C-alpha cells in the first residue's frame with residue numbers, strides 16, 4: 001500500500017517523468033499543429049483498439065478450442081448415463097457426494113420396480129387361460145405375499161409425487177404406469193414401468209426437498225430424517241422380509257424363467273442386497289449409484305476440468321442423451337419435438353454432432369437375447385448395430401473420433417456361463433464356440449468392419465470391452481480415452 005505522503009511524491013515524480021515530458025504538446029503549438037497532432041493520436045488509438053480487439057478474439061477462440069467435447073451415444077439402457085456418472089465420480093467427486101441423497105430415492109424406486117415386475121408376472125400366471133402356458137400354480141401363501149406387498153404402491157406414489165409437481169410437464173417426464181391401475185394389473189401402463197429423468201427437470205433438488213425434515217441426521221453434509229414415518233425407506237424396511245421371501249421362492253423363480261424375465265439382469269437390480277438397501281439408515285455407496293437406473297430423456301451437458309499428466313487443465317463437456325426410441329422435446333431453443341438418435345442427420349442434432357472431439361458409443365453386447373422395451377419386434381443387439389451404422393456413416397461425423405464401448409460384459413459372461421447360446425440368436429455366428437473370447441472378438445470385428453466400410457476417410461477408432469458399473473476398470477479406460485484425446489488435440493494444435 002502506498003501512504004498518502006508517498007503517493008503525493010509519486011504524483012509529483014510523474015510530472016517530472018521524461019516520458020510524460022516527451023509526450024506533452026510543445027508549449028508553442030499552433031492551432032493547425034494541434035489539430036494535426038490530435039488527428040494522429042486518434043488514428044493511433046483506433047489502430048491500438050483494433051489490435052486489442054483482435055487479441056481478445058484470439059483469446060476467446062483459444063478458450064473455445066481448449067474445451068474437449070464428448071457425446072455419449074447408444075440405445076436406451078446401453079450405459080451412457082452410467083459412463084457419465086463415472087466421469088462425475090472421478091472428476092467432480094463433490095457434486096457426486098451431494099447427489100447421494102437423491103440416488104437413495106432412485107435405488108428405492110428401483111427396488112419397487114423389481115417387485116412390480118415379479119407381481120406382474122404373478123398376475124399374468126393368475127389370469128392366463130391358456131393351459132399350454134403350464135405356469136406353476138400359485139399357492140394361497142403366494143397370494144398373501146402379493147397382498148402384503150401392496151403398500152409398496154404408496155412408496156412409489158410418494159416418491160413420484162414429491163419428485164415432480166402433479167400436472168406439470170416434468171410429471172409427464174417421470175411418471176410410471178398409472179398408479180390407479182395398481183395393485184399390479186398385468187403389464188399395466190408404460191411397458192417398461194421405468195422411472196425417467198428429464199434432463200431439464202430439477203429432480204435432484206426435488207428429491208432433496210423430499211428427504212429433508214425436522215429431526216435430522218447429517219450424512220456427508222446432507223440432511224436426512226431417518227425416523228420420519230413418511231420416509232419411503234420405512235415402508236420398504238417393513239416389507240423387506242416379504243420381498244425376500246418372494247424373490248427367493250422357487251415357484252416364483254420358475255415363473256419368471258418361463259416368462260423369460262431375468263430381473264437380475266435389468267438395470268437397477270438390488271434384490272440381492274435387500275438387507276442393506278432397505279436398512280433404516282441406508283445411504284447408497286458409489287457402486288449403488290452406478291447401478292441405479294434412471295432413464296434419461298432429452299439432452300444434458302456436463303462440465304469438468306480435466307488434467308492429463310502435468311499438462312494444463314482443460315475444460316471438458318460431456319453430453320448425455322436419452323437413447324429411447326421416442327419423441328422427446330429438446331431444450332427450449334428447439335421448437336419441435338424431434339426423434340432422438342433415430343435420425344441422426346436431423347437438423348436439430350447438428351449442433352450436437354458438429355464440433356465434437358469424440359463420440360463414445362455404447363453397445364450393450366449382453367443384450368443379444370433381448371428385445372427393445374420400446375418395440376418387442378426388434379432384437380437389442382441388432383438395434384445397436386443399426387444405430388452404430390447410422391452414426392458412423394453420418395457425413396457430419398466423418399472425421400469425429402470414435403470410441404466404442406462393447407458394454408455389459410459382466411452380464412454377457414454370466415449368460416454364457418448359464419448356457420445361453422449366442423449362436424441361437426445371432427445366426428451369422430453359426431456354431432462357433434460359445435465362449436466370451438470368441439464372441440467378443442467376433443463382435444469387435446463386426447463393429448470395426450462396419451466403421452471401416454462407412455468411413456470415407458480414415459479416423460481414430462478405439463474399442464474397449466467394458467463393464468461401466470465397475471468404477472475401477474472404467475476409470476482406467478476413461479483415463480486412456482482422456483489422454484488419447486488430449487494428445488490428439490495437442491497434435492492438431494487445438495490445445496496449444
Ligand SMILES: Nc1nc2c(ncn2[C@@H]2O[C@H](COP(=O)(O)OP(=O)(O)OP(=O)(O)O)[C@@H](O)[C@H]2O)c(=O)[nH]1
Nearest residue numbers: 077078079080081082267268291296323408467468
Ligand atoms: N451389470 C451391468 N449393468 C450395467 C452396465 N452398464 C450399465 N448398466 C446398468 O444398466 C442400466 C442402464 O444404464 P444407463 O446408463 O441408465 O443407460 P442409458 O444408456 O443412459 O439409457 P437411457 O437413459 O435410457 O438412454 C443402469 O441401471 C446401469 O447401472 C454394465 O456394464 N453391467
Ligand SMILES: [Mg+2]
Nearest residue numbers: 080081295296
Ligand atoms: Mg441415460
